[in-house]
Amino acid sequence: MGNNEDFIAQISKGYTTKGDYIYLGAGMLNGNVHSDASVKIPLKTMNRHGLIAGATGTGKSKTLQIIAENLSDKGVPVMLMDVKGDLSGIAKASEGAEFIDDRHKKLNFPFTPQDSPVEILSLSDQEGIRLRATVSEFGPVLLSRILDLTSTQTGILAIIFKYCDDNHLPLLDLKDLKKIIQYSTEEGEAEFEKNYGRIPKASTGAILRKIVSLEQQGADLFFGERSFEVNDLLRKNREGKGYINILRLTDIQDRPKLFSTFMLSLLAEIYSTFPEKGDMDKPELVMFIDEAHLIFEEASDALLDQIESIVKLIRSKGVGIYFVTQNPADVPEEVLGQLGLKIQHALRAFTAKDRKAIKLAAENYPVSEFYDTKNMLTALGIGEALVSALDEKGRPSPLVATMLRAPMSRMDILTDSELKDLIKSSDLVSKYNEELDRESAYEILNKKIEIADQEEAKEKAEKERKEVTNTSSSRRTKSTEGAIIKVLTSATFIRGVLGILNKFLK
Structure with a gap:
C-alpha cells in the first residue's frame, strides 16, 4: 500500500473543489486520520444521485443527517423518507458530547451545534402535513404500472380515463375509480360499447381486485384531495436555509406497495412540474430514500423500468436522489449505475452468504492502491465509511476510507x-x-344511475298503466258486443222479428 504523503496528495487533489461543497470528514490510512486529506463533495454534483449503504448500526442514518443538514445550511431544500422514525432530531441543535469533541479534534475541524428548519409530513393518520394525490394526476400509464396490469388491462384503464375526460367526471380517489370500472360493464355497458368498444367483464374484475389489494395497504388514505403541490418542497426560511421535509413512514414499513406508489408518483410529479435547469452550482432539491430495499423488493419489471427512467432524467431538473440501504445489491444494477456518490459503511460477515455479498459489494467501488476494499469493508468502525464521489467535472474521485x-x-x-x-x-x-x-x-355516476333507474321505473309504470287501460277498454267493448249478441239471439227478439215479417207477408 502507498505511503502517507502519496495518500494525502492523491486525496487532496481528488477532492479539491473551487465551488461550494459539503465537508464529510477526513481520509484514513492504516488506522490513522489525516486531517489534511479532506473529503469534500462539490454541491454542483449533488444532483448526480447517490447511495449510502452499510449494516445496521454502522451509522448510515447519521451520515444521511450530516448531508441533509449541510445541504439545508447551503440553501438546498431536502426531503427525507424516514422509515425508522429516527431523523426528527434534525430540528434541534446537538447537545454536544465528549466523543464528538474527540472526533473533531482528530479531524481538525470545528464542531458547531446547529438546528435546521423542518417540516413533518405524513402519508397516513400519523401527525404531520398530509400528502395526497388524485387518481387523475397519476394517469392510466403510471397507475397501470403500479397495479402491474397486462397490456389488455392497461388499454381498458386508458379507455376508462378517456371516458371520464370526455364526460367531465373527476377521478379523485379510489372509490371514484372503482365506481367507473363497475359502471363500464354494468349500467353503462351499452354506452361504453357504442362509443369505445366492448369492455370485458373478466378484465375489469381483475383490475378491481388489484385496486382492492392496493387499498389494503392503505392507499385509500393517499388518494384524494387536497393534492400536495411539489413546489412546497422547495421552501426556504427567512435565513435562506432550505427546509428539510421529513416524511414519517414508521407505520407503513409492512406496506411497501404504498411506499413505492407514493415515491414513484412524487418523482413523476416533480419531473413533470420542475423546469429544466441544466448545469447548476447547487441542486434544486435533494431526496433521501431510507430503507430503499422496500421499494425494489416487490416492484414489478414495469415499475423498475419507470424508476430507472425517472432516475436518469430527473437530474436535469436539478434533483438528486439518494438511496439508503444495507447492501448495494438491494438496488438494481440499472439504478446503481446512475449513482455518482457512494458512501459505504461497514458490512458484517457472519455467514458464507455474507462473505459473498461483501465480495460483490467491493466490486462496486474503484480499485485503490491504498486499500484492500473487501477487507476494509469489514474493518470500518461506526461513523467511518468508504467514499467514492465525483469531482466538479464529473470525474470519479479516488476511493477513500473516511472518518x-x-x-x-x-x-x-x-x-x-x-x-x-x-x-x-x-x-x-x-x-x-x-x-x-x-x-x-x-357521486356523479350514482346520480346518473339513480336518474336512469327513476326513468326506467317511470317508463315501466306508464307501460303498465297503458296495459291496464287497454285491457279495461277491451273488456268494455267485449261486454257491449256480448250484450248486443245476447239481445239479437234471444227468443223474444227472434219472435218479434218473425211477427213483423208475417204481417208484411200477409
Whole structure:
C-alpha cells in the first residue's frame, strides 16, 4: 500500500473543489486520520444521485443527517423518507458530547451545534402535513404500472380515463375509480360499447381486485384531495436555509406497495412540474430514500423500468436522489449505475452468504492502491465509511476510507411534545390537513344511475298503466258486443222479428 504523503496528495487533489461543497470528514490510512486529506463533495454534483449503504448500526442514518443538514445550511431544500422514525432530531441543535469533541479534534475541524428548519409530513393518520394525490394526476400509464396490469388491462384503464375526460367526471380517489370500472360493464355497458368498444367483464374484475389489494395497504388514505403541490418542497426560511421535509413512514414499513406508489408518483410529479435547469452550482432539491430495499423488493419489471427512467432524467431538473440501504445489491444494477456518490459503511460477515455479498459489494467501488476494499469493508468502525464521489467535472474521485464528521443537530429523536409543537407551528398544516370530498365520478355516476333507474321505473309504470287501460277498454267493448249478441239471439227478439215479417207477408 502507498505511503502517507502519496495518500494525502492523491486525496487532496481528488477532492479539491473551487465551488461550494459539503465537508464529510477526513481520509484514513492504516488506522490513522489525516486531517489534511479532506473529503469534500462539490454541491454542483449533488444532483448526480447517490447511495449510502452499510449494516445496521454502522451509522448510515447519521451520515444521511450530516448531508441533509449541510445541504439545508447551503440553501438546498431536502426531503427525507424516514422509515425508522429516527431523523426528527434534525430540528434541534446537538447537545454536544465528549466523543464528538474527540472526533473533531482528530479531524481538525470545528464542531458547531446547529438546528435546521423542518417540516413533518405524513402519508397516513400519523401527525404531520398530509400528502395526497388524485387518481387523475397519476394517469392510466403510471397507475397501470403500479397495479402491474397486462397490456389488455392497461388499454381498458386508458379507455376508462378517456371516458371520464370526455364526460367531465373527476377521478379523485379510489372509490371514484372503482365506481367507473363497475359502471363500464354494468349500467353503462351499452354506452361504453357504442362509443369505445366492448369492455370485458373478466378484465375489469381483475383490475378491481388489484385496486382492492392496493387499498389494503392503505392507499385509500393517499388518494384524494387536497393534492400536495411539489413546489412546497422547495421552501426556504427567512435565513435562506432550505427546509428539510421529513416524511414519517414508521407505520407503513409492512406496506411497501404504498411506499413505492407514493415515491414513484412524487418523482413523476416533480419531473413533470420542475423546469429544466441544466448545469447548476447547487441542486434544486435533494431526496433521501431510507430503507430503499422496500421499494425494489416487490416492484414489478414495469415499475423498475419507470424508476430507472425517472432516475436518469430527473437530474436535469436539478434533483438528486439518494438511496439508503444495507447492501448495494438491494438496488438494481440499472439504478446503481446512475449513482455518482457512494458512501459505504461497514458490512458484517457472519455467514458464507455474507462473505459473498461483501465480495460483490467491493466490486462496486474503484480499485485503490491504498486499500484492500473487501477487507476494509469489514474493518470500518461506526461513523467511518468508504467514499467514492465525483469531482466538479464529473470525474470519479479516488476511493477513500473516511472518518465522518458528527451531525450538527441532535442525534436522537424529538420528544412527543416537541414534535407536536413543530407540527403546530407549520404554515402548511392548515393548507393540507383539511380533507376535501367534492363531487366527483362516484357521486356523479350514482346520480346518473339513480336518474336512469327513476326513468326506467317511470317508463315501466306508464307501460303498465297503458296495459291496464287497454285491457279495461277491451273488456268494455267485449261486454257491449256480448250484450248486443245476447239481445239479437234471444227468443223474444227472434219472435218479434218473425211477427213483423208475417204481417208484411200477409
